[in-house]
Structure formats: structure tokens, C-alpha cells
Amino acid sequence: MNRLRYKLVLATVQVPLLGCGASQPSPFERFERLPTVQQLETVDLGEFVVPVPVEVSSDASPIAPTQVQIEFFLHAAVLPEHLRSLKSNTVRLEGRLRDKVIEVCRNTAVEDLLDPQLTTLKARLADSLTPFIGDAHIERIHIADPQVKRL
Numbered sequence: 001m002n003r004l005r006y007k008l009v010l011a012t013v014q015v016p017l018l019g020c021g022a023s024q025p026s027p028f029e030r031f032e033r034l035p036t037v038q039q040l041e042t043v044d045l046g047e048f049v050v051p052v053p054v055e056v057s058s059d060a061s062p063i064a065p066t067q068v069q070i071e072f073f074l075h076a077a078v079l080p081e082h083l084r085s086l087k088s089n090t091v092r093l094e095g096r097l098r099d100k101v102i103e104v105c106r107n108t109a110v111e112d113l114l115d116p117q118l119t120t121l122k123a124r125l126a127d128s129l130t131p132f133i134g135d136a137h138i139e140r141i142h143i144a145d146p147q148v149k150r151l
Contacts, residue, residue, distance in 0.1 A: 005051045040077040040139055043086050046098065047073050050105040051151060052113065067151040070105055071111055074125070076133075077140040087132050104128050118143050 049071045078086050082128060104124050105113075112120040122141045129138065 005117070006015070035076050039079065041080050041083040042142070043076050043078065043090065043099070045074040045076055045090060046060045047071075047092075048101055048105070050102050052106050052108070052110065054110055068110060068113065068151050069084070070146065072146040073143040073144040074101060075144060076138045077130065077142065078138055082137060086133050086138075093132050097129065100128050101125060101134065118146060 006073055042084050049069060051067050051069045055113050076086065105121070108124060112118075115121075122143060126141045129141075
């Protein structure tokens with residue numbers, strides 16, 4: 001009985017120390033070592049001018065705007081090993097990518113478009129552009145020179 005207990009204790013100590021024997025990095029290792037800005041390559045995804053409809057409430061002024069327009073330059077930052085894949089996919093799927101950016105902008109609330117950091121819009125763009133970029137992983141979305149105008 002002691003011998004069985006000894007083997008059981010030895011096994012419970014050795015398994016965590018040895019791991020599963022795989023030299024693969026853990027899935028969390030990517031988040032432990034996020035890339036710095038200097039390690040990323042930037043790809044220009046284009047200039048966008050998007051009219052966005054505004055939902056007018058019943059108690060709004062009769063001269064309240066019914067549309068706003070957002071203008072910006074869109075850039076994606078990726079690791080150098082994904083740069084070629086991202087560039088080829090953006091050229092190949094440019095029309096569909098532009099349509100998706102316009103759709104996301106139009107489906108974003110005006111309050112989110114007025115946010116100085118455009119955090120919500122960036123997150124939605126990153127999520128919606130994922131199917132268009134293939135193996136590349138967008139590390140960051142940058143919206144340059146954003147301007148929201150009343151129409």
C-alpha cells in the first residue's frame with residue numbers, strides 16, 4: 001500500500017514539473033509578450049468618406065441633422081510575417097473590404113462616432129475585417145484624421 005501511495009505522490013509531483021512534453025508555446029504566451037509599435041508594420045487600407053444616417057427622435061428640433069459624415073484614413077498594423085498576406089488580401093478583396101468598412105460605420109451609433117478615441121469603431125472594424133485578411137492577424141487599427149461633419 002505504501003508503494004502505491006509513493007508512486008501516486010511521485011506522479012503528482014512529476015507531471016506538473018515535466019508538463020505534457022510538448023515544446024509548443026502556451027496559447028497565453030502571445031498575450032504575455034504583445035508586440036511593440038516598433039515591431040509592427042503598417043498597411044494603408046484607404047481613405048473613407050461615409051455618410052451615416054442619424055435616428056431623429058420625435059421630440060427633436062425640425063432642423064436637427066438627419067445625417068452626419070465621417071471622414072478618415074484607415075490603417076492596420078500587423079507583425080512583419082503577416083505583412084505580405086495582408087497586402088495581397090487587401091488588393092484582391094478591396095471592394096468587399098471597403099463595403100464592410102462602410103457598413104460598420106453606418107451601423108455604429110453617432111455617440112460612438114463622436115468618441116475622440118473611436119474605441120468602439122476600431123473594435124468593430126477589427127472584428128469585421130478579420131475574414132478579409134486571411135492568416136494575418138491585425139494587431140492594431142489606426143484611424144487617422146477622423147472628422148465628423150453634420151450634413
